[in-house]
Every structure is written in structure tokens, then in C-alpha cells.
Amino acid sequence: MKTKFAAFLPEIIRHLFKRPATVRYPFEKLQVPKDFRGTPVFDSAKCIGCMICVRDCPAEAIDIIRVEDVINPDAPDKPKKKFKMLLHNDRCIHCAQCVESCPTDTYIMNTDYEIAVFNRHRLKIEYK
Numbered sequence: 359m360k361t362k363f364a365a366f367l368p369e370i371i372r373h374l375f376k377r378p379a380t381v382r383y384p385f386e387k388l389q390v391p392k393d394f395r396g397t398p399v400f401d402s403a404k405c406i407g408c409m410i411c412v413r414d415c416p417a418e419a420i421d422i423i424r425v426e427d428v429i430n431p432d433a434p435d436k437p438k439k440k441f442k443m444l445l446h447n448d449r450c451i452h453c454a455q456c457v458e459s460c461p462t463d464t465y466i467m468n469t470d471y472e473i474a475v476f477n478r479h480r481l482k483i484e485y486k
């Protein structure tokens with residue numbers, strides 16, 4: 359046992375003067391890397407309701423719902439359709455396929471990573 363401890367001693371002493379390799383989470387937090395994929399965020403002003411994101415989402419985590427038609431003063435006979443999005447974040451696998459697929463750049467991925475909850479139904483997010 360003594361021999362083993364002696365063999366490790368230089369290593370132990372070296373690490374006494376080294377900075378810790380980890381952070382004291384949750385008291386300290388690291389910056390997330392560039393292009394980190396958090397949770398999709400939907401901008402209803404850009405959505406045209408094409409449903410490509412719904413089709414491409416591998417987790418069936420997206421519902422796009424038509425809510426109303428907004429009259430365009432420049433073309434009153436062609437009202438703009440308005441959509442809201444329901445994200446089932448308990449199903450989302452944060453792959454960012456919706457960001458890739460959307461032809462109007464309606465989605466961005468935020469940098470949230472502390473999204474765990476005890477009740478999965480609280481993970482539903484409605485973007486109006």
C-alpha cells in the first residue's frame with residue numbers, strides 16, 4: 359500500500375497547485391459553445407404555414423396552428439394568414455432540423471440548457 363501511495367505522490371502534489379478542470383455547477387456556469395442547440399424559438403411574423411417543419415421534425419414535436427387572417431392594407435383582398443406554434447419540448451431532441459428546413463427563417467435555437475422539470479407537460483411552449 360505504501361509503495362502505491364509513493365507512486366501517486368508526485369501526481370497528487372502536481373494537482374494540488376492546478377486549477378480545477380470542472381466548474382462548481384450550479385453556482386458557476388460555463389458559456390455554451392457557438393452554435394449550441396438549445397430550444398427552438400418561433401417568430402410568428404415570419405411563418406407562412408407551409409408545414410415543412412412539421413413534416414421534417416423527427417420527434418413530432420411541432421404543431422403549427424392557424425389562428426387568424428390579418429388584413430393587409432396594401433392588398434385587403436389577400437389577408438395574411440397568421441400561425442402560432444406549439445412546441446412539445448418534452449419530445450424535442452434539439453436537432454435543429456426545423457431551423458434547417460424552414461424556408462422563411464422562422465426558427466432560431468436559443469442557448470437554454472436548464473430545462474428539466476418534474477412534470478413533462480410543463481415543457482409545452484406556445485409561441486403566438
Ligand code: SF4
Pocket residue numbers: 398414415416417418419420449450451452453454455456457
Ligand atoms: S429541434 Fe428537432 S426535434 Fe426539436 S422541434 Fe426542431 S426539428 Fe423537432
Ligand code: SF4
Pocket residue numbers: 404405406407408409410411412422459460461462463464465
Ligand atoms: S417551415 Fe417555417 S414557414 Fe413553414 S410552417 Fe414551419 S415555421 Fe412556418
